[in-house]
Amino acid sequence: MSDIIPFPQNKEKLIKDIKTHFEQEKYEPMYDTFMKYEKEFELTTELALLKCEMLLRMEQYLELREEAIVLLKQGFDAYNQLMVYYITSLHGLGQYYECIEVFNQIIEQVEDHNIRMQLYPIKEDAQMQLNENKKHYIARIQQFTELNVNQQLYLIFDLMHEGQYGFIDTFAELLSSHNFHSNVQTIILEYLKKGQYEKKVDFSKYETDFSAYPARLPGLEYASFTQHVIPKVLERFEDNYGDQLRSEISQMLQSFAIALYPLEIEEVATVNVWVNTFYHYIEQMLNLSFASVENLNQDVYAWISKVEKNIKQ
Known part of the structure; x- marks a missing residue:
């Protein structure tokens, strides 16, 4: 039995139908006709x-x-x-x-x-x-210190989504004068960076003093931990254990990236040391290996411990 060859749509007929539907303001059939047309022409x-x-x-x-x-x-x-x-x-x-x-x-x-x-x-x-939207945000920002962590994060994300960067001086003052959750501090820095805040901001994170010029920061996406540590840890883990836990481990590492920012990790240890320490830390956490303590660089592990406490808050 021979195959049935479909008869091709007539190009001129489809164009005529599109224009007729448009003139008659029949947009649903016009849409369907466009779908037919673009399959062939x-x-x-x-x-x-x-x-x-x-x-x-x-x-x-x-x-x-x-x-x-x-x-x-x-x-x-x-x-x-x-x-x-x-x-x-x-x-x-x-x-x-x-x-x-x-x-x-x-x-x-x-x-x-x-x-x-x-x-x-x-x-x-x-x-x-x-x-008009700006008026709505003013009252929320005035109450910022009274909001819980999720509300604070949502508000800043909303401001960035709406392109509301008229509050950079306010958030710079909030960051330097209040000890917010580390994730909130990170997202405030992202907001200040996107708002091109050029002045220096001094703040404390994990009982460590930071000074930053937000406009000059690389941004969370381009930070050394995000760019170098995360992919190398994931690659090493998958080479040894497969990719079954890739999503969970990636999410955990992203949480560390947010919490650590804007720490210059290479001022603490080399990228390879961070990778090695995090790899063995994950192995121990999942009871996959009982690596000796010497595999966990103490300076890096001190930061891991600080972040762990913060994440569990």
Whole structure:
């Protein structure tokens, strides 16, 4: 019995259906027709813009953002209009800070008056939304020392997500004048770094004095412990025991990375010593080996002990 060969979709018919659905404001069937079209054919610039307009009218802002990013990367010759859709999607998603950031990056390059007039109202409304949100945060920040650890962390994460970096002086003062949980101290430093706080901040962590210029810090993601110790410990553990516990060990090491930041670990011991000590520490913790104490560098182990107490709080 011969295979059935599916009859290919008629390109012109699909394009006609897309445009008809659009004119009739039937966006659901229009969306389905686009799915059929893209299985077999490449989008033209006209169709790409039509698809973005459809997603906008459907208020599918997340998909609109992703679509605009893909189309921009593909180099369609409608850069300005695609940027309008991209910035509109950020606004629709409530990503007001990112919306303003992108606007500021591109507006000088946009010469078309009509495009500029589409962009300015979006940016100005995003700014108003940020200003309105700022009033909400003031009261919460004034009560910051009264919040529990999770509430403090959530508030700072929320401020970063909303691009609210107008409180850097306040948080620098909080960090230098209060002995917060070590994770809270770390996230305050991340907030100050992202807010480009240039001044020196003095604070105490694990009864150790720190001085930092937040804008100059590498950031938690790029700290030496995150970049070098974690992957080497994981690799060594997997070589000896497989990857069954990779997720749990990785999570534990990430907790240590947050707790230790911004400690310059190589001022305590070399990266290899940190890796070796953490590896044997994990072995002992999991009862996989009873390594002698000499395998645990005492300076590094002292920091591990401090962090352990902090994590258990």
